[in-house]
Amino acid sequence: MNELNIGVLGGGSWGTTVASLVARNTPVTLWARNPDTVAEINDRHSNETYLPGAKLPDNLRATADIMDVVCHADVIVMGVPSQNFREVLMEVRRCIRAWVPVISLTKGLELDTRMRMTEIINDVLPGHPAGVLTGPNLAREIMAGQAAAGVIAMDDPVIVRGLQNVFKSGLFRVYTNTDVIGCELGGVLKNIIAIAVGMGDGLGAGDNTRAALITRGLAEVTRLGVAMGGRAETFAGLAGMGDMIATCTSSQSRNRHVGMELAKGRSMQAIIDDMFMVAEGAKSAPAVMALAEQHDVEMPIARDVYRVVTGETNARGVYRGLLRVSAGAESEPG
Ligand SMILES: NC(=O)C1=CN([C@@H]2O[C@H](COP(=O)(O)OP(=O)(O)OC[C@H]3O[C@@H](n4cnc5c(N)ncnc54)[C@H](O)[C@@H]3O)[C@@H](O)[C@H]2O)C=CC1
Numbered sequence: 001m002n003e004l005n006i007g008v009l010g011g012g013s014w015g016t017t018v019a020s021l022v023a024r025n026t027p028v029t030l031w032a033r034n035p036d037t038v039a040e041i042n043d044r045h046s047n048e049t050y051l052p053g054a055k056l057p058d059n060l061r062a063t064a065d066i067m068d069v070v071c072h073a074d075v076i077v078m079g080v081p082s083q084n085f086r087e088v089l090m091e092v093r094r095c096i097r098a099w100v101p102v103i104s105l106t107k108g109l110e111l112d113t114r115m116r117m118t119e120i121i122n123d124v125l126p127g128h129p130a131g132v133l134t135g136p137n138l139a140r141e142i143m144a145g146q147a148a149a150g151v152i153a154m155d156d157p158v159i160v161r162g163l164q165n166v167f168k169s170g171l172f173r174v175y176t177n178t179d180v181i182g183c184e185l186g187g188v189l190k191n192i193i194a195i196a197v198g199m200g201d202g203l204g205a206g207d208n209t210r211a212a213l214i215t216r217g218l219a220e221v222t223r224l225g226v227a228m229g230g231r232a233e234t235f236a237g238l239a240g241m242g243d244m245i246a247t248c249t250s251s252q253s254r255n256r257h258v259g260m261e262l263a264k265g266r267s268m269q270a271i272i273d274d275m276f277m278v279a280e281g282a283k284s285a286p287a288v289m290a291l292a293e294q295h296d297v298e299m300p301i302a303r304d305v306y307r308v309v310t311g312e313t314n315a316r317g318v319y320r321g322l323l324r325v326s327a328g329a330e331s332e333p334g
Pocket residue numbers: 010011012013014015033034050079080081082084087088105106107108137138139140276277278280
């Protein structure tokens with residue numbers, strides 16, 4: 001592969017992990033806004049706050065100067081949370097070079113506009129190829145050297161194959177896809193189902209219940225995703241079912257953790273106040289419900305999560321409701 005300079009923006013769990021993967025293939029610079037994080041990555045090759053115990057590659061360089069990264073980058077990788085995505089892109093716009101692709105790692109929607117991250121990229125940086133790297137990829141596990149697979153999705157089948165080589169390595173298999181909408185929505189929407197599963201697990205639901213929630217959750221996620229322009233088969237792949245399984249069953253998932261805490265009767269605000277990492281599902285829930293309404297798609301599990309997250313009801317009330325609902329055909333909502 002010709003050497004490309006990759007700029008990764010966001011020094012949290014996933015930005016640092018993806019930068020570490022890329023460092024095996026090509027030069028990479030990581031921008032973190034916190035100077036202490038930058039110093040730790042450069043001097044001690046660690047990021048203990050977000051990836052405790054992980055040894056980062058010696059050739060991973062970090063900087064607190066975003067222009068230092070963007071002005072020289074051949075590819076920009078965005079690893080900041082969804083609600084901060086646009087403001088960081090506005091900075092990127094100041095010196096990004098022509099036609100440099102921008103790849104999102106972010107699994108959320110912008111609350112005010114309900115936009116996906118690649119839509120924001122097209123909005124702020126028109127003409128730059130936009131894509132998403134997604135799939136069942138829990139950061140700490142990947143840093144621990146366990147095998148995983150992801151998907152890179154872009155409209156252009158040639159560019160996406162070129163960028164596949166930037167991210168893939170022996171233990172991180174990267175597939176390509178041209179369904180950007182489907183891949184992106186798979187990552188966004190599973191977070192809400194993971195909150196539902198966390199609530200069930202926290203209330204002592206059984207393995208059968210979890211399997212039912214995941215399966216019916218995937219069905220409603222697929223319905224909205226297809227209504228918004230994604231392909232149904234994408235939701236049966238790594239970006240859909242794969243990420244749904246990983247997030248809904250892992251004790252490492254922040255979204256599932258939120259559900260478990262809600263099951264204790266705690267308020268959303270109290271839970272968020274105790275977390276220093278992002279749980280995108282709680283943030284995106286209102287935007288997802290608005291999109292479901294706009295596209296006339298029924299999402300009963302997501303709606304229940306939304307009602308709990310906004311304090312309209314509590315996890316126990318929703319769980320009792322779930323047991324009362326009578327079922328129709330499996331192909332129907334509900
Ligand atoms: N952690 C994981 O396993 C995975 C996370 N993701 C997605 O990646 C995105 C980022 O998540 P994580 O890295 O896990 O979150 P995190 O909570 O570990 O880190 C977020 C980072 O963004 C930084 N940040 C926040 N606002 C910023 C701003 N305005 N300017 C610059 N930096 C800012 C924070 O300082 C922090 O370093 C999320 O959308 C998440 O859903 C996707 C796949 C795996």
